[in-house]
Each structure stands twice: as structure tokens, then as C-alpha cells.
Amino acid sequence: MSEGFTLWFTGLSGAGKSTLASLVAEELRRRGHRVEVLDGDEVRTNLSKGLGFSKEDRDTNIRRIGYVCRLLARNGVIAISAAISPYRAIRDEVRAQHDQFFEVFVKCPIETLTERDVKGLYRKALAGEIKGFTGIDDPYEEPLRPELVVETHIETPRQSLARLLGRLEQAGYIAPSGARR
Amino acid sequence: MSEGFTLWFTGLSGAGKSTLASLVAEELRRRGHRVEVLDGDEVRTNLSKGLGFSKEDRDTNIRRIGYVCRLLARNGVIAISAAISPYRAIRDEVRAQHDQFFEVFVKCPIETLTERDVKGLYRKALAGEIKGFTGIDDPYEEPLRPELVVETHIETPRQSLARLLGRLEQAGYIAPSGARR
Numbered sequence: 001m002s003e004g005f006t007l008w009f010t011g012l013s014g015a016g017k018s019t020l021a022s023l024v025a026e027e028l029r030r031r032g033h034r035v036e037v038l039d040g041d042e043v044r045t046n047l048s049k050g051l052g053f054s055k056e057d058r059d060t061n062i063r064r065i066g067y068v069c070r071l072l073a074r075n076g077v078i079a080i081s082a083a084i085s086p087y088r089a090i091r092d093e094v095r096a097q098h099d100q101f102f103e104v105f106v107k108c109p110i111e112t113l114t115e116r117d118v119k120g121l122y123r124k125a126l127a128g129e130i131k132g133f134t135g136i137d138d139p140y141e142e143p144l145r146p147e148l149v150v151e152t153h154i155e156t157p158r159q160s161l162a163r164l165l166g167r168l169e170q171a172g173y174i175a176p177s178g179a180r181r
Numbered sequence: 182m183s184e185g186f187t188l189w190f191t192g193l194s195g196a197g198k199s200t201l202a203s204l205v206a207e208e209l210r211r212r213g214h215r216v217e218v219l220d221g222d223e224v225r226t227n228l229s230k231g232l233g234f235s236k237e238d239r240d241t242n243i244r245r246i247g248y249v250c251r252l253l254a255r256n257g258v259i260a261i262s263a264a265i266s267p268y269r270a271i272r273d274e275v276r277a278q279h280d281q282f283f284e285v286f287v288k289c290p291i292e293t294l295t296e297r298d299v300k301g302l303y304r305k306a307l308a309g310e311i312k313g314f315t316g317i318d319d320p321y322e323e324p325l326r327p328e329l330v331v332e333t334h335i336e337t338p339r340q341s342l343a344r345l346l347g348r349l350e351q352a353g354y355i356a357p358s359g360a361r362r
Binding site for chain 1: 215217227228230231241244245248249252253256257258
């Protein structure tokens with residue numbers, strides 16, 4: 001049975017966390033791993049209804065995701081979180097509760113994100129129609145020592161995926177793709 | 182790899198849910214299963230801080246436990262809930278989200294519980310010092326068709342455990358104890 005761990009994506013809205021989480025989840029399942037993706041929206045529905053976007057509520061939300069990831073990871077599942085998780089201290093608190101924790105900083109300049117603005121959220125945040133938007137009028141604290149940084153403005157999702165899988169193999173979190181399981 | 186399912190204990194405070202949950206968890210682990218016990222207190226700390234004991238808050242708490250049990254169960258874990266879970270509709274809602282769900286009604290007359298009163302809670306509830314206490318001034322809705330009823334005022338925890346394991350084997354949730362895994 002494969003060993004579980006938590007794969008934690010962090011980054012601004014629209015940077016590509018969910019896209020990369022989906023791609024890696026698909027590939028890891030194909031390789032025979034058990035995988036669960038906890039994205040921000042699903043978790044807000046099931047674990048954190050009623051919480052808002054104050055620092056305290058965001059922290060509570062991330063702690064809950066961390067708790068569920070830990071339960072899954074210690075039972076052999078690769079638990080993937082794709083929430084913004086803007087605060088370094090809380091991410092590190094979650095990390096400290098894990099035996100195996102792999103943090104991926106999904107990095108993209110705010111200028112690129114406001115230009116792309118797939119969901120139109122940055123425009124609204126800049127216009128003041130959404131308050132407390134991470135990166136605009138709410139903080140985002142970059143990880144200091146993430147296991148991997150992917151820069152989504154200069155590499156494609158497939159390139160990020162390949163680098164991520166390579167690093168997971170190299171660090172012994174998963175078997176090399178050619179290996180028999 | 183063994184298949185996961187959710188083993189859901191329901192019953193009044195002090196009826197013996199946690200005792201039986203611990204015993205069965207220990208035995209199932211001994212037999213090689215992956216097991217997680219979500220008891221009421223642990224979950225209130227990690228998933229439901231800030232929730233009170235109104236019907237709405239109790240329902241939210243139980244839905245969260247149900248969600249986490251489902252994530253674990255579909256990944257091969259035996260997820261055990263030992264929360265009071267007083268409302269039938271919410272238990273049935275959680276059941277409906279599961280492929281495999283085994284409900285154990287831990288039954289004990291309120292008279293026996295108030296006599297034992299290990300934690301002194303019934304005395305306080307009867308004196309009005311605790312409000313909204315299940316079975317005293319807050320409802321408890323017995324399951325109509327639980328997979329098993331254990332009556333903790335007429336059988337020992339070991340007897341309940343033996344009956345529970347027998348039923349789990351009989352229903353195909355776990356292999357017979359003599360079988361090789």
C-alpha cells in the first residue's frame with residue numbers, strides 16, 4: 001500500500017492551483033495512488049459554511065483543511081489542498097502536524113493575474129466591489145522554503161506537472177513513473 | 182487492500198459510544214484495518230470550534246463528521262463516529278451519502294444514565310445548570326432501523342463488542358476473524 005502525504009498548493013486566486021491540482025491528481029490516480037483533492041470551494045461548503053474572509057475565519061478554514069488532509073495522509077491517501085492559504089504561519093502550523101508535507105508555491109505576478117482575470121474577480125476587487133481580496137487589499141505571504149515553486153506565467157500546466165512529478169519522485173514521495181508498484 | 186466503510190455510533194451521553202468505539206477500533210486495527218475514530222470532542226476542536234448546541238449547530242457538526250467519514254471510507258478506511266448525533270434526519274442524510282454505512286444504536290435507559298452519571302452532567306442538566314442537554318431538555322431521536330442495537334445496561338462492553346464484530350463479519354463489512362487477510 002502506498003504511503004500517504006499532503007500536497008499543499010498555495011498561491012493567489014487564478015494562479016493555477018486548481019488546474020495543477022487536478023492534473024497531478026489524475027496522474028497520481030493513474031499510477032495507482034489514492035488521492036483526494038480538497039479545493040477551497042468544496043471545503044467551504046462542507047466544512048466551513050458560515051465562515052467569512054477575515055484573517056481569523058481564513059485561518060480556521062485552513063486549519064480544518066489541514067486537519068482533514070492529515071487524517072487522509074496518515075491513512076495512505078495523497079491529500080491535495082488547493083486553497084489560497086495566504087498566511088505563512090498557518091501553513092507552517094499545518095505542516096508541523098504532518099509527517100510528510102510537500103508545499104508547492106504556485107507563483108504568478110499580480111499584474112498577469114489582473115490581466116487574465118478569468119473570473120472577473122480582480123476587476124471587482126480593484127473597483128472595491130469585493131473587499132478583502134487576497135493580493136489586492138488582503139495580504140498574501142509567500143512561502144519562504146516551499147518544496148517547489150511553479151511559475152505559471154512562464155510555464156504551461158503540463159510543464160509544471162512534469163516538474164512537480166519529478167520532484168515528488170526525487171524526494172521519494174512517489175515511485176518513479178517507470179517503476180512497478 | 183480492505184474496503185472502507187463508516188461505523189456510526191449514536192446514543193445518549195454516557196451510554197457507552199466512546200468505550201465501544203475504542204474497543205472496536207483496537208480490534209479492527211489488530212486485524213489489519215486502517216481505522217480512524219472521530220469522537221465528538223475531537224471533532225468539536227478541529228472542525229466545529231465556535232458551534233454551539235442548537236439544533237442547527239448540532240446538525241452542522243454532524244454533517245461535517247459525516248463528510249470526513251465519507252472521505253475516509255471511500256479511501257479504504259474504517260471511519261468511526263462516536264458523536265451523540267441526536268437527530269434522525271441528519272443521520273439518514275449522512276447515510277445517504279455513503280456506499281457503506283453501519284449504524285449502531287448504543288441504547289441505555291435515561292434512568293440508568295442519570296444514576297451512573299459518570300461525568301456529573303445529568304445532575305447538572307436536571308438542575309438546569311446545563312441547558313439543551315440531550316435526553317433531558319433536548320431531543321434524542323432513536324434510529325428506526327439501525328444495523329445493530331447494543332443495550333449497555335444489560336450487556337458488558339466486551340459482549341457488545343463481540344456482537345458488533347459478529348454482525349460486521351456476517352454483513353460482509355469485515356472478514357471473519359479466523360480468515361487470513
